[in-house]
Amino acid sequence: MSGRTRRRAAVVAAVLLAALALQLLDVRLAASQSATLSARLAQDVSTSDPWDAVWERSSSLDLALSAQLVVAPRGGTREALRARALHDGRRLFVLLEWRDATEDARIDGVTAYSDAAALQFPAASTAETPPLCMGSPTAIVNIWQWKAVWQTDAQQDLARIVTSKPRAWADLYPYAGEPVFAPARALGNLVARPDRVSPVEDLHAGQYGTLTTAKEQPLGGVGVWRAGTWRVLFWRDLASGQDGDASFGVGGAGVDAAAALWDGSAAERDGLKSVSQFFVIRPVTLPATAELPFWTAALIVLLPMAVFVGGMTWLARSGWTPGRA
Amino acid sequence: MAKVRNWQLGREMEYRFAEAHPDRQLAFVFNTNRCIACQTCTMSCKSTWTFSEGQEQMWWNNVETKPYGGYPHNWDVRVLELLEAANPGGQVWDAAARGGPYGVFRGMTVFEAAAKQGGKDVALGYAPTDAEWSAPNIGEDTAVGPPGRPGAYDERGAQLPQHTPWFFYLQRVCNHCSYPACLAACPRNAIYKRKEDGIVLIDQARCRGYRKCVEACPYKKSMFRLTTRTSEKCVGCYPRVEGRDPLSDGVPMEARCMATCVGKIRLQGLVKVAADGTWAADRTHPLYFLVHVEKVALPLYPQLGTEPNGYYIPPRWVPRPYLEQMFGPGVGEAIERYRRPSRELLAVLQLFRTTQRMIFRYDIVEGPKVLETTVGGRPWTMYADTVVGFDERGREAVRVPVVEPFRERPARYPNSI
Known part of the structure; x- marks a missing residue:
């Protein structure tokens, strides 16, 4: 074996050794990109605080966003999003995180719009992969939407003029309380409900223009804006009995997902949104562990190798050769 | 986008949906010469439909003083400016061309201008602010001053047939357009036009308050309600039009704003629509007679392209260029016929x-x-x-x-x- 061949073999062996170490340690280097987001097992996910430390132990996936340009109204200004996921054996948790300098959580004027985020999955009943743009009549999509204003609604009744316009005055509202005079509410339109308690909504669509609120609302959600960053957590039971909903299994190939963001201060709503491409959310049996920073992971791999190589060199210099005691 | 025939423009135009016309169309004629701006129409609508919380700034019917008044403020100037910017110098009529009763409009509609600007939206428009929706009667009774001296007294003002200082009242409700911009712009398909009477309605069960209709309606007659977070608009008093009001004896009845008009300026009805979208000949129907036989009543801003179904007998004392911008090239003939009626x-x-x-x-x-x-x-x-x-x-x-x-x-x- 020539010296060059020996050196090549040594490099290949070192790379393979490093790869094996990464695999055994289930280390995903933070700088790497993948279209699959593993949802690892964690029993202590907080449903009230999306900034909880448990998320430091989850996998994450950085998604590039682009403006929705397929159908009018077209637009969208957000450029990036970080997605994380966990599950506790019963429920799937998906956390979306993005930078947004303004917290647009009130609709208190005719030109005020809310920040919002959504996830889209193929309905469990759909055999084919639906088009990214709101599915198709034969490939229904399940949409989970969160709105910042709904988050505010849970705390104060913005749907009263006295709340949204504190300086407004009216002598009298005749027939106040008769549902027919707030027809959207009388018809059960979820966006018009004065007693909204959840900031998320479960919806189904089979093409753009067909988005419809699901009969059952099995979703949970919470969003918290902190120093220029939104963190929004969605959760739902892995399985859902509702027609049109997505379903998730642990250990399978995963489920296609896409994300969308709206920036209220840019008057974004409906098709004016920033969307990701499809990625895969895959619940796995592996427990959630802290993600190792790149250099820590590199040290774990490289340190034993350096010790081995250094030791061999020292032995060779000292006149020791294998097979000679 | 589909090609549809807009008879008011005398040509085909781009629209989001293919042609589909109602059997009958709710239409009306307002005689601006008679209006005294008493706002009885406005209040009758208010006390019928928009007296609830969240509807404080909502006036489905309003009467504004032109040229300075506007609800929302300057709505028509804003829309005309947007169109002019999209098609500089091109917003013109060819009154001599054969095509429709008013010639042919050579400029761009709100739909065509939006398409020219890249198709980001279905219709060119804008969203008025809270401030613009307030003070609905701003500019009331304010006349223009002498040329170059705004606000000054004009000693030679009262000259016929066109006054130098002038104002007039413009009565406005939803035009229940044949090609509604609100309907085309709704990404949820929550707005629909009824086959039986052409009334345009927002489905309050489907509306998600995106306010694209508010942006798109060039007449600004789609309005957002803060308390339900949905948009609402004039419903054409459809229970009355259907003849379901106890007083109507089972036959169609005029809307509240029409029926309460003190100045007797309003006439509302249902006209038969032909398969091609034009009004079917109906010689002794009063609206058909006024619009198509005498041509004394003209559509409001027909160049916007929505084929509005509200028609106006123009005020005879107002300078013609202003009126022609507002009602198209038929103004001169309409006023002449109104001054010396048959x-x-x-x-x-x-x-x-x-x-x-x-x-x-x-x-x-x-x-x-x-x-x-x-x-x-x-x-x-x-x-x-x-x-x-x-x-x-x-x-x-x-x-x-x-x-x-x-x-x-x-x-x-x-x-x-």
Whole structure:
């Protein structure tokens, strides 16, 4: 074996050794990109605080966003999003995180719009992969939407003029309380409900223009804006009995997902949104562990190798050769 | 985008949906010459539909003083500016061209301008702010000053036929357009136009409050309600149009704003629509007669391209260029016919706001000649005819004389009732 061949073999062996170490340690280097987001097992996910430390132990996936340009109204200004996921054996948790300098959580004027985020999955009943743009009549999509204003609604009744316009005055509202005079509410339109308690909504669509609120609302959600960053957590039971909903299994190939963001201060709503491409959310049996920073992971791999190589060199210099005691 | 025929423009135009016309269309004629801006229409609408929380700034019917007034503020100037910016110098009519009753519009509609700008939206528009929706009667009774001296007194103002200082009242409700921009712009397909009467409605169960209709409607007659977070608009008093009001006796009845008009400026009805979207010939229907036979009533800003179904008899004292921008090139002829009305037109004009029931046909009972005079230097004769209006079932709904009976109270009863 020539010296060059020996050196090549040594490099290949070192790379393979490093790869094996990464695999055994289930280390995903933070700088790497993948279209699959593993949802690892964690029993202590907080449903009230999306900034909880448990998320430091989850996998994450950085998604590039682009403006929705397929159908009018077209637009969208957000450029990036970080997605994380966990599950506790019963429920799937998906956390979306993005930078947004303004917290647009009130609709208190005719030109005020809310920040919002959504996830889209193929309905469990759909055999084919639906088009990214709101599915198709034969490939229904399940949409989970969160709105910042709904988050505010849970705390104060913005749907009263006295709340949204504190300086407004009216002598009298005749027939106040008769549902027919707030027809959207009388018809059960979820966006018009004065007693909204959840900031998320479960919806189904089979093409753009067909988005419809699901009969059952099995979703949970919470969003918290902190120093220029939104963190929004969605959760739902892995399985859902509702027609049109997505379903998730642990250990399978995963489920296609896409994300969308709206920036209220840019008057974004409906098709004016920033969307990701499809990625895969895959619940796995592996427990959630802290993600190792790149250099820590590199040290774990490289340190034993350096010790081995250094030791061999020292032995060779000292006149020791294998097979000679 | 589909190609549709817009007869008001005398040509085809781009629209989001293919042509589909209702069997009948709710339409109305407003005689701006008669309006006194008493706002009775406005208040009757308010007290019927928009008195609830969240509707404080919502006026489905409003009467604004032109040129300075506007609800929302400057709505028409804003829309015209957007169109001019999209098509500089090109927003012109060719009145001599054959195409429609007003010639051919060579400029761009709100749909075509949006397409030219990349198709980001279905219709060119803007979203008025809270401030712009407030003070709905801003500019009331404010006349233009002499040229170059705004606000100054014009000593030579009162000159006919066109005044130098002028204002007039523009009455506005939803035009229940044939090609509604609100409907085209709704990404949720929550807005629909009814086949039976062409009334345009927002489905309050589907609306998610995106306010694209508010942006797109060039007349700004789609409005957002903060308390339900949905958009609402004029419903055309559809229960009355359907004849379901207890007073209507099962036949179509005029909307509240029409029926309460003190100045008798309003006439509303249902016209038959032909397969090509034009009005089916109906010679003795008062609206057909006013719009298509006499052409004395003109659509409001037809160049916007939505084919509005509200028609206006233009105010005769206002400078023609202003009116032509607002009502198209038919203004001169319409005013001339209104100033010197034909015997039939004078009779039909008496039908305005005389009955709550919609009039589907009129008949004229001829009377004696009562006056010979000149109007604009030309001879004009007046007859004491009587006009009779018939409801949907052909029953007599109203009978009005052209010449009001004149009775002199005897001197011995000077103060009695």
